[in-house]
Amino acid sequence: MAPSSTPSIRADRPGPTYVTWDDLAAATGALAHQVTAAGTPQVVVGIVRGGMIPAVWLAHRLAIRDVRTVEVTRTTSDGINAAKSTLPTARNPASLGDLTGLDVLLVDDIAGSGVTLDLTTRMIRDLGPARVRTAVLAVNRTNWTQEPAPHHHIDYIASLTDTWVVFPWEAHHER
Template sequence: MGRRRVKMVLAQAKDEVSKGDRPPLFLSWNEIDQAMDLLEAGLGGQQFDVIVGIARAGLVPAVMLAHRLGVRQFAVLEIRRTASDGINSAKRPPIVTGSFNASAILRKRVLLVDDIVGEGLTMKVARDWVQERAVSVSTCCIVVNKANLPHTNIGLAVDHWGCLVHRWVRFPWERRDWREEL
């Protein structure tokens, strides 16, 4: 399955401009699974020693990829960026606020995972932190919100991704009462 298939699945998000007044795109578990298929295929059989999930939202896709890729070593990197879980929540500069099992990444090949990349700042901070400790780092996410990227080259923000959208996204593992925000 190619990237074109997920673009069809996510057709409602195609070519939209994120202006803050648009409702979020609600992704289903089926759409997540399709994007994960593309993400896994895009990794092209690369070998990783450790998967690092960016807490909170990156933990679900990180665990999914760990199972798909057969990687048993797992670590967590906590980074604070948004003030709340609200749509287009105020952002602050991302900072690493904690880690779990960080010794597992020392001199290892690491796959760094988050749910979504917008501006790319969280992923950059995480990549820099991991690069200081690991032999190599590849980054990935399920979704890239291209409307928020400050440049047109997605590869500057993340190495691998499942699909592109142009607006705020809500994932199926997030709170169910966010629909009340609309």
């Protein structure tokens, strides 16, 4: 699905984009609208750490009580423009539990190259859900390495950006 026509996360200046809580509310609202147009999932899975807050917000907006986590990471630290490992690392995939036959929405804060989201989607599909959909607050087009474009890999995208995105829960967020 294509990103919403009104970006919720602004990237209108060079350097990092600093997302506010209001931006986050708008972005999760846009994603919830996109998701419900295709049916409400039964389970929301957040990729720890960045995807947890948007996953919980989406679960509340969608009235879904089954929220799960999985830790998959590629960024090696929390700083702006932090280095990335070659491949994502998954920890404790058993935390996903039994997803057999369920409609699952996988949520992350940002997709850079798309590699972390792809690995996590494959992990979830291996658990036998009826359906897996993906949602992100933002896609950093500068880092996107896959063909074709992000909207062919990710079902719901709140915004597209060309800069590093700093979310309000991150320690280095400017106010």
